[in-house]
Amino acid sequence: MKINILKHCSLLLACGLCLSVVARSQSAPSKDFDRQVHRMMWEAGVPALSLAVIRDGRLAFYKTFECRPLNGNRRINDETIFEAGSLSKSFLVFVVNRLIDKGVLQPDTPLCRYLEYDMLKHDNRYRLITARMVLSHCSGIENWKPDNNPDTLEIMADPGTKFVYSGEGYQYLAEVVKKLLGQSYDEYISKMIISPLHLKHTYTSYKTQPLNYAVGHNSLGVAYKKWKNEGPVPAGGMHLTAADYAKLVIALFDGKNISADRIREIQTPRIGLDPHNPAYCYGPGFELIITPGDTILSHGGITPGFKNLMFYSVKKKCGFVMLTNSDRGTVMARRINELTTGLDLSAFFRSEYVVGQYPSHTIRLLQLYRKRGVAEMFKGIGQLKATADSITRCKTLNELGYIFVEGNSEVAEKILLDNIRLSPSSSLAYYLLGHAQMALQKYAPAFNNLEHSKELGFDLEPVEPYLKLCREELQKKEPAVK
Template sequence: MRLASLPGLSMAVIKRGNLVWTQVHGVVNAGTGAAVRTDTLFEAASMSKPVFAYGMLQLVERGKLELDRPLVDYYRPSYLPRNPDIDRITARHVLAHTSGLPNWGDENKPETLQPAFSPGRYFRYSGEGYFWLQLVAEKITGKGLDALMRELLFEPAGMTRSMFAWDEEHLPDISFGHRGGKAVASHGMRGVMNLILPRATKWGKPVRDWMHEDWLRVAAELQPDAPPVRVRFQNAAGSLLTTASDYARFVSIVCESPRRASWEITDPLRRAMITKQIAVQQGVPLAWGLGWGLELGAPRLRFAHEGNNEDLFTSYATGDAARGDGLVILTNAGSGFGIVQRITRATTGFDPLSFIANMDPPRDA
């Protein structure tokens, strides 16, 4: 960690579906020297996506969302350009990254949001698709992202240290992100929380209960002369705050188990999460399920996901579904990925292809 200029790290290991080991190292802020604790919150970055995908499959099981119904039947955001391929995108396409949408586009430049191919044809990693599905879920349920995921997953699973939206109560527990070994105090939500919290008090609506329209409203108040950045706030693709032990609980839920709680998705949908929907590249044993990347070249199938928020936080989680084993690593610097790779190889004995994969690979058309 010292060699990598990585200030802080939190890890958890599950065996046979049970959390058996947690460990923390380093500091949450290189400037103050405050130590990482087991309950310190890290930005999970793109590891948000499998968590959100699980919630969407819960909605599928409850009959509120259809995997193969076009999302425009539920809600079509005004910023999306007119394109018949967009009108065919479904929740399945979004969760498997086959929508053709870019990772991120600019709502003020419709050409940047055009799909690269007809949905379902190829793999193309897309945060845009997940954000659109988040808006669909809000329209279906009438609840904001964090409130919905608290109801569906966090509270029943005992993930008491997981949230998609920042709030005043947990602000002191959130690790700073680091660049070049130095804490970045103005990153993301941390830089605007002192402006947002008074609005929540004035409105009588806690931040964690806000819907996307509330975030747009506060953005308009804070910067009336600038178009709001719609993905700046709570975001299904990347704003999850969590601990290693909380995320390990989620990994265990995705693994096989002889008993499932009534709130969990049934085995057919759980298996669908970790069943190949699309190859990342043809002829390579790396694929995508519904929310998870799949390492098909391992001795047994491994599901996994990485995360990186602006090179300030890096993270990784992987599980062996058949054995119920798993590993979660959260770090508070972009330099953490080299450490993540070494820990993963040493712990699992496997060298994941996702560590070197191009997530927007060349296509034959």
Template sequence: MKRILFFVVIAIVAISCNFTTKEKSYKAENPIEEKIKKVMDENNVPGLSIGIIRNGKIDILQGFGTKSRKDTTKVNESSIFQIASQSKMFTGIIINNLIQEGKLNLEEPITSYFPSDINENAKKRLHKIKLKFLLNHTSGISSDACFVYSERIDGDAWTKGYSKEQLIKDINNIKLEFEPSSQFQYSNSGYAIVGFICETVSNLSYGQLLEKYVTLPYKLNNTSVKLSDSQILKLVTPYRKDNRTVETKPSNMGMATPASAIYSNATDLTKILSEQIKAYRLYDSLNEQGPLILTKQTSKMDEKLQYGFGLIKMTGGSDIKYSHGGDADGFACEYFFSPQKNNGVVILTSSGGRWLGKLADGILENLK
């Protein structure tokens, strides 16, 4: 009996030690959280929210820092940010749905979709631009062709709005910078015009289109063009990226929202990321099409990067990755995934800078 008791005691001690070792190992092996805190501290960033897909499953949804420098409410996975140019990905999803419904054709000149408000001179100047050229940034339309971009100061919030009448006036005065499809040039204004075309052919506002084709199908409860009273309470405060002690504001981009100003959070972006990884894995294995596949047609950015419809295809590493992001007015977002590895990363912050893309890509590369 004493011998049996001795072995039981030894077993209990061994199990206890094993649990202790695992617990210590887990705490020591949490490099993602440590890296995020380190980078936030180095860059003086008030708040950050992250979502990680590992092996096809949501592995992390977490917030860091506070809602503002004055409000010590903790940032979490439900905290809301503006996502700047990440909005273009949602516009690409809307486009794919309208194509499936036969309301749009990528090979059609964009002038085919213009209402009578666009004058004949503008239609003559722009008739060589196909819809796909707007989407992959080869249209020849400069990024600041719309005054909302030419007048806006980088880092400052734009609070003046941008009406349909103002956009139409800008389209009527656009002059091309190069022959359509001859080169790549990123254009925010091009995506503002894409949103205008979507509204024209559907008779729906962009907000209604976003709801119909994105937020309802994928259950994104806090992704929108305008926040409700309850959502405003979740909105973090942005800070200038050139001086992160200076508070700024969310932007009111009006008709330029399809390019630059959707609101979302880590929970919603991780949901759509998960669905997009699944869609790309099916596309790669079975060539199964769907509205989340945004790189069936691309333009060449450089030797390693191709631009689709609001999504960048990256071919420089051991596997093909996809990404986009946004950085403006204090808010910033990065969105990376690898269908081959079945992993993805979304990061939202209340102050931007190049550090964020490096952080997101570095996390993705080190996911096992």
């Protein structure tokens, strides 16, 4: 007898058979909190969630949730670790601020005075780069070396003038700390953070971690092969639980580990993120959400199959950490905030590049895709185009296009072409369409659309590496193309 798997999974969910594993938990934030989280995970397609809530500067709630029908054969428990992605940078933020307090490192002294860096020597502007710039992502250093020339690092903007998110900047800063302390990254992170804070489920690399790890999933629910970083990656290689990261956040701002001056500095805006959203900016170590009565710190972490977020109010001493094993995980952030801390995160969610939050048109359309297939999803898109306002429609179609670029590039191309017809000024739509067409080996239109995204002002990440790839592919067929 043929079983309707999706209907069967829905019944499991309704019967409460989505597993939730409690780890050092106090009372739930609300009476039906578990039920609401499970339902949200199922509808959003998120297999697992590690959630920690901070109240009054203490870890008040920690729980790991699992939606078994979505998580395959792997089970989780209270010690299951997740890939931290860029949340890893907060460990270096802690160490650097300790060193500044001790006078070992000066925030505005060029890093080259501490350590020459061969990969940047080709550009004299690197001699202007300071620790404060690196922490605030305005050093100008590209995000990762393979983005452009794999043999050197490129400086994409004059240091101190523009937001350029840079993992490589943090890698450089970690090497400076290594020289100053005479210790490897593993050694100083262990001695200064992991051991004294008793972070029992935090690991600097895959090589040192246990086998009890979550497996990441793409936006369509397909599991990724586990990323195995054999050595530490200071900008993004930690593996941990939400509870351990929450303990790090508490230690950063409890006044016992770094000075009040450093805490104020971390909350000071240094570079804007969005000219249309001045309340959303970057300080030395964290994104800042400026509200009338508070400054809320935020940081995200992304690796393939993992999406994580943290929010924390130093003034109110409250916040939350969410780690998920899904590329769709952070769609739950707004609702989790409403259920736990109630922080004013409106400036964050107004950002053009923050994914649509639960419940959303994108979630509903993906449910149609999972249950009934692509044709029914496109019928739903037709209804969206007929009823939604232009901003909602454009953002939803861009988000869907992004999801399908890797999962089904032909579907992505169709969605994004439709969006460009309706919203011809969306630089993100052209950028994503270029990627979809690259995946389909349509390099000529991909080049044109990527180029047009630049003309429209797209600057979320460098476009030139992809233009270069298109040129190279076109030159194989037409040597005259330059």
